[in-house]
Amino acid sequence: MIQINISEIQAKLIEGYGLIKDAKGKDLVLVIGNTGVGKSTFLNYMLGYKMYQNEESDTVETVERECPAHIGHNMHSQTLYTHPIADKNYPWVFTDCPGFLDNRMTNDTIVTSISMELTIRIAKQVKGIVILMDATEFLSSRLTALGPLMKILIKLFRDPVEMLKYSVIGVTKLDQIKGGKTRAKKITLQGLNKIKEECRRRIKTLETEKRERDGTDLIISEYKVMEEFTSAVLGRKDDIMFIDILDDGDSKQLVTDRICAIRSRTEAQTDQLPYDTSPPPISTSTSNAQQDALPLPLITIADFNFEDYDINRTSFNKAIYDLAGEGNQLIGAITGAVDQLKRAIDLWNDNKKRMTSMKRLRSELDSYISASEVPTKLINTWSEMLEENEQSIQSEKRKMQSVNDHLKKFKQELNEINTDKPVIFAEKKYIKKEQYWTYHEVLFDFDTEDERTPIVDIDQRIGNGCWCNTTDERRRGRYKTWYQSDWWKSGDATMTVYIASKHDTGNRRRIKDLRVEISRCKESFDELNDNVLELKKSKERISSNITSVKNVVQEEVEKDRTNKLRQCDGDIEQLSARMAENRRRMEKSKAKGLELLENFYGDSDTLKMPEKFEIVQSINELLRFPSTLVYKFIKRYKTFKANFDVTKRYFQLDLNETDLSQLSQDNTADELDDGAINKKDPITGKWIRTLVVTKAGTGFELSSLMEQFPMNSVGSVFEFTHPTTGKKERILYGDWAQLNESASPTSTEEEQISQVDQVLSMSSNDPQELNRLKQSVEEEIEMLKKIIQEREELFTNQRQLDKITERLKRFTTDETTEDISSMEDSFEIWC
Ligand SMILES: Nc1nc2c(ncn2[C@@H]2O[C@H](COP(=O)(O)OP(=O)(O)OP(=O)(O)O)[C@@H](O)[C@H]2O)c(=O)[nH]1
Ligand SMILES: [Mg+2]
Structure with missing residues (x-):
């Protein structure tokens, strides 16, 4: 596992970037070779610094202490960064490329490869390459003399052999070869030939044995490249520059001339930036014969292998991607946690709002139910009846x-007529003249028209005497009586004789009339009695109706109330469970967020996220990674950082103290909410369907009326065309919860409610609830129908009663006669 210290690399790259600035927009001549081959020494020589040989150390140094390229005197690479050295004497910039040998630390190798890549990127073009080889290496004539260089070239260039066309091969450290330049040349050429032969031999062996590699660290393909490369160098052996840095400048001139000769015919084209034009890599160009005739193409970054230069560089890229990945992940996690927290707060707030209205609704259920006007109105009417x-x-x-x-x-009266009260129809008066009468005879002799036997009454006050020997000859139409008196008292006496009879004409007529009256009265009395009985029956029916409706209504009310209360309680319970769950989520998201924030700042051992960002950003600025991961991280980090304070505040919230409603997200952008016809369930996020059930019992979804409703119509009464029946109806638009939410309706609202044709509306997304509602409305309608029917029966009774009363009235009006004037008053009362 390669250990990469990314922050060390970044720091070194930043430092190194300062050193490569001289390459910007310039033609570069790269100086490449193994560590210690003498690249820096060569450059100082080319820049005109005087050299001297240090006999003691057998090294070469500049006479002047201060020189542009630092020379190292041990086998450890001294140059970490590519070092472009501009000099007014050259139209190009010599660039000291650090050795790429693996004797460096991994991190340094990465820094070196990046440094070189960056230098080439910012330059105008790579004009040429100086490849240096150490003459002393050829003394051994072994593969190791060229092996490390070949490795560098293979790693660095996509096609090292093709690059030879742009290269000047230089051999250094001639002074260390006994016999000087001539022998050095010989040794070099011999060495190269031997290397070529060795390569061929090894390739053959490996191919025969069908193996990829042998005991060396080179593989078969690398042997092939080395063989080809060596052959090409030997093919142009006269071009090999043997550089004597201790001379007076001859080597310098030769090298300069050779560099000038590279692509001289195409110099005019080099105004274009190779970086931008991106021509095809040289390796894809045409044959050698053609190339001699054609101008050489420009060297571009595409001719280099920086991206997959070696495993270290690959690991470094991976490490950067990992950083970006980690960053993305962490930012994603933090954003996710804060979003989750916000969502939980939102849900909690929504649930709290629902809970408040649910509780209010619960407490207002009484008034809601008593507002059910139909039975109340009916009962009132019945009570009036x-x-x-x-x-x-x-x-x-x-x-x-x-x-x-x-x-x-x-x-x-009839009875009175029946008494024998006499009616005088004849009268005779006798005046007693004498003192007394004895055996006085009086004859009463009358003819009467009455056929009945007359009654005779004699005034007894006439004296103390008495009547005797009376012969009464009373018969129909004739009255003849002999009275004999025996009065012993003296004095006057008046004797009145009269006949009393009830059979006279006037009485007869009256009796007849009275009998008619009596019979009529009886009839009327019976009729009235029947009426009363009928009315009493009605009374009983109405009373029992009222009682039963009251009972039914009360039952319905109780049933409804119980149902709704149960629903409310269920909802409240559910809501409080949800709120508790919301709380738990809030706590969880908060804890998670705080933990992530700690990760964001890192601990003492790991990098803090802002540092990681700095690294990724600065390295990306240098290398321009073609990675969406990196691009995303930079973009995300910037946005995240901009909102960092807000995010932090969320995680630091004291959930028990803070007024969470202040933190509710603004959801007004929800377009369907504008219409207020439909609403979103804050918990499920589903749209609530509003079902309207009209008095006629037909239900439809409120949304089907959306076009007929003006916007924001909640709480207003509208006339609309029923979608199914096509009839005009009025509706108070407002859902069940909303109607009950407003504490006390204003007088206008009350008026509006009273105008409505008994429309019930309820919002729900619960089909069971809607069915229940529909069912209860259907039941209510059935009950209303029954009530109306009973009411009609009652009206029939009422009409009958009216008829009887009317008849009675007529009767009393006809009978107001003079004879029975005493009855008039009482009849008037009837009228
Ligand atoms: N005798 C002799 N020594 C030389 C010559 N060129 C370089 N040296 C010595 O070789 C050693 C390495 O030289 P540098 O120029 O630092 O080598 P380099 O290629 O730049 O090495 P890195 O930067 O580490 O890759 C130094 O001690 C030089 O003095 C030469 O022509 N003759
Ligand atoms: Mg050097």
């Missing part, structure tokens, strides 16, 4: 009394 009925009964009784009184009078 009952009162009227009672009055009628009383009035009928009074009439009966009066009829009875008359009857009594008539009967009495």
